[in-house]
Amino acid sequence: MKIAFVGKGGSGKTTLSSLFIRHLAANEAPVVAVDADINQHLAAALGLDEDEAAALPAMGSQLPLIKEYLRGDNPRITSAATMIKTTPPGKGSRLLRVREDNPVYDACARTVRLDDGEIRLMATGPFTESDLGVACYHSKVGAVELCLNHLVDGPDEYVVVDMTAGSDSFASGMFTRFDMTFLVAEPTRKGVSVYRQYKEYARDFGVALKVVGNKVQGEDDLDFLRAEVGDDLLVGVGRSDWVRTMEKGRPAPFELLEADNRMALQALQNAAEDSYELRDWERYTRQMVHFHLKNAESWGNEKTGADLAAQVDPAFVLHEHHAESGARQPA
Numbered sequence: 001m002k003i004a005f006v007g008k009g010g011s012g013k014t015t016l017s018s019l020f021i022r023h024l025a026a027n028e029a030p031v032v033a034v035d036a037d038i039n040q041h042l043a044a045a046l047g048l049d050e051d052e053a054a055a056l057p058a059m060g061s062q063l064p065l066i067k068e069y070l071r072g073d074n075p076r077i078t079s080a081a082t083m084i085k086t087t088p089p090g091k092g093s094r095l096l097r098v099r100e101d102n103p104v105y106d107a108c109a110r111t112v113r114l115d116d117g118e119i120r121l122m123a124t125g126p127f128t129e130s131d132l133g134v135a136c137y138h139s140k141v142g143a144v145e146l147c148l149n150h151l152v153d154g155p156d157e158y159v160v161v162d163m164t165a166g167s168d169s170f171a172s173g174m175f176t177r178f179d180m181t182f183l184v185a186e187p188t189r190k191g192v193s194v195y196r197q198y199k200e201y202a203r204d205f206g207v208a209l210k211v212v213g214n215k216v217q218g219e220d221d222l223d224f225l226r227a228e229v230g231d232d233l234l235v236g237v238g239r240s241d242w243v244r245t246m247e248k249g250r251p252a253p254f255e256l257l258e259a260d261n262r263m264a265l266q267a268l269q270n271a272a273e274d275s276y277e278l279r280d281w282e283r284y285t286r287q288m289v290h291f292h293l294k295n296a297e298s299w300g301n302e303k304t305g306a307d308l309a310a311q312v313d314p315a316f317v318l319h320e321h322h323a324e325s326g327a328r329q330p331a
Contacts, residue, residue, distance in 0.1 A: 002179050003159065003272055004161050004177075004181045006175075006181060008191070012214040012237075016182070016212060018042060018045035018046050018162075019261070020265055021114075023269065024160070030098050031158045033119050033161075034160070036141050036161050040125070043123065047112075047251055057108050057110070059143035059144060065104070066104055067080035069103050076090050076312070076313055077090075082304045084308065085145045085295070086173060087149070091315070095151065096150050097153070098151075109122045110122075116255075148161075177284075180271060184212050185214065185225065186214055187215070187216055187221035187222070187225050192211075192229060199232070205287060211234060217238065237261055240258055240261055282317055289312050292312065
């Protein structure tokens with residue numbers, strides 16, 4: 001399943017996504033974790049030191065390799081240079097799977113060992129000073145969107161993406177790429193403002209959305225969130241001494257995380273598993289094509305000098321059976 005964590009800056013989005021990743025690893029679930037935030041903090045939240053975090057390869061700098069690999073021998077894509085972040089797969093494209101080795105993972109992912117297992121960690125790469133005035137951060141995140149477009153995953157596999165904060169999550173069609181989106185909100189008026197924005201944008205695309213209340217101190221906070229977000233509230237997460245020691249660089253074993261917070265993480269996993277029953281690959285592919293055609297018309301055709309609408313394979317529907325039948329099978 002593909003899971004996104006969103007929320008305003010400072011809401012605890014990265015902390016909660018890292019706790020969820022640890023929880024999944026402890027439950028022996030295969031996990032690919034992706035830091036797609038403009039402020040790259042997921043590696044540190046997972047226990048990497050500054051040097052280890054800085055050594056993570058940037059997906060944004062590997063776009064030529066990613067494009068060339070995913071292109072495969074798809075006859076509709078004449079060159080890797082004509083691929084953009086929304087280019088959909090078709091017959092002949094290579095697809096990615098959670099539990100495999102491939103050149104994309106070799107170049108962009110690193111194995112991180114946690115208390116109770118290990119995960120693959122990928123990062124878009126930070127927005128550096130050299131990018132100012134010449135680059136848009138969304139071009140870096142485009143590497144993540146392209147990979148998600150070519151990913152087939154099953155019910156017991158997880159891709160967890162720590163998204164960029166606030167409404168920047170809507171700058172591309174990537175917000176439709178997930179089975180479940182967890183919006184982290186503090187029990188304050190500012191805390192739920194991003195929820196209202198997200199709910200409005202997501203409504204037309206059938207995005208599954210649940211609110212995780214963070215920094216909840218009691219029933220009054222939960223009552224406030226219920227009044228503001230209604231049935232979208234999934235669970236509240238309280239103060240954590242375990243997290244505080246982790247942030248100080250003195251992590252305790254994950255099994256010592258407070259019982260209430262471990263139960264909250266299980267509620268997130270249960271909600272993610274329930275969302276799998278609603279997975280609609282035809283809609284997923286249709287939305288992928290929708291945003292590709294929109295990007296092609298607005299800037300892609302001019303940038304690449306090609307008719308990117310021709311990249312759409314009308315007979316292709318991304319589906320889990322590709323994981324069984326091979327990367328280059330038609331739908």
